[in-house]
Amino acid sequence: MNKLGRITLVILVVCAALFGGTVELQKSQGYTQANTLTLYNWGDYIDPALVKKFERQTGYHVSIETFDSNEAMYTKIKQGGTAYDLAVPSEYMIEKMRKANLLKPIDHHRLTGYQNIGTNFLNQPFDPGNRYSLPYFWGTLGIIYNDQLVKKPVTHWADLWSPDYRGQLMVVDSARDMMAVGLISNGRSVNSTNPVVLKAAKDKLDQMAPNVKAIVADEIKMYMVQNEASVAVTWSGEAAEMLANNPHLHYVIPAEGSNLWFDNLVIPKTAKHEKAAYAFLNFMLTPKNAAQNAAYIGYSTPNIPAKSLLPKSTRTNPGYYPSQKVLNRLQVYSDLSPTTVGLYNDLFLEFKMQH
Amino acid sequence: MRKKQWLYYLPYILWIILFVLAPVALIVYQSFFDINGQATLANYATYFQSGTYLKMTLNSLWYAFLITLITLLFSYPTAYWLHQTKHKQLWLLLIILPTWINLLLKAYAFIGIFSQDGAINHFLGWFGIGPQQILFTNFSFLVVATYIEIPFMILPIFNSLEELNPSLVNASRDLGASNWQTFTKVILPLTMAGVKAGIQAIFIPSLSLFMLTRLIGGNRVITLGTAIEEHFLTTMNWGMGSTIGVVLIVAMGLIMLMTGEQKAKKKVTNK
Structure with a gap:
């Protein structure tokens, strides 16, 4: 055998050995096809200690795969070949998945603790009667500001246009959310489909340019903590993490209203281990577990008894648990037609070019 | 014997078909469908009629041009110096080393360096001129893009300098050419192939840079890559995303033609 052949052989043998090693390793940890629950979740969106606890209590093993956008998750489940037992889409995506026949109905008789979920978070238009989904976390879109860098508290969307904040504002790189800011400022619904209304919202945003x-994503957290910018548009849960790292930051839900969003647990059509999935749903419905998860993640829990287990400072913070009056002014995104989604994104792209 | 040779080509041919030809064909195919799955030419019409896309294309070309120019200005002297030094392999290794680190990690490192509280602003603070806004400026974007691309320009130029026969340089000096003349009339023309390879390796990827535009540029710099990402991940308008992809592929072909021209000519004259 010549040298090239020998080298090739060595590489192949090493590959085979590494592959065999990982399989053995997973087996020795107890991972087998039969008792593994596959959770398809956002990155860092569950307390790892809870996963351990669930494994100990039920004997199932949990394998977590992550996604970073609803659309990426949708594509992956739709293309098939996956065996996710549970997934955590946001509200408009649940509507889309439901329409595309990608979800299994949830049998409410197999749930214990369904009554723990607050009525505010049930029976939403995206899933009437919660036939397909169970609320996991909820939150809002709002403004975060640094009290050392601004003269007076920011309380309204209109403040973002104030000349006081020239070149100081950071916004999220998300077409739907930023268009919502424009729409709400114009007194319109966040689910507007009229091109004229949308164009007006984009013109409004242009004036903010x-x-x-900067228009950034997850990095906002880091930048706000490091005092890189004074004001930012972000989501409540992200804000919770920033507040924990910088005491000068404050999160507000503007009084004019904002977006209320949900991340719900669903069982995709491709699920293989329904029994394990129900065990997990029931585990997460337990107030103590839901509270632990909420304390870890920082988003708001829809589980009412769980909320009362949280520290008072969190429970009474209007940024995370707003009053009923504020809640009533919040709007939930609905699934828009592909053409309208395209329009939202094209307009947002134009806004990005402007700034 | 012949048969066996054909077998050796098989992996290469399979690779090209599966990972180059098939994806390109799929992109071209996809570009003729609109968001509802109807066959159409509308995507191309949208592209060439929309001010947004045309402006974005110009933007991409302009930044790719700037990045290529800056890297070239730094790379040629560096490669030349490298070619002259003693411990070539060591220096070369130091230049290649950063390419082993993931792009994202390097970008995050630059965020730390450029931020309000970062090393550069601390330094400027000593002179009483800091802190300045460095992140999210065209300047920072160009610096980071150049830093990331530079090894891909240095290497081909260095290789072509190494291949250059030193007796040609000596002959030029013996015949009375000044250093400058030797450089412009002998060294530069003979290493042009390396420069062109470097330009190809940098200009084309720079056209579709997208992650840096957000992380370092704060979306102040918008390139075609940004639009493609959005069409595939958010809008799910694969047709439009593919159309932009086709435009990029055509641009790539043009660049290859432009920078490969002389080689082809040479072949013809050789015959």
């Missing part, structure tokens, strides 16, 4: 320092 001189204030915008």
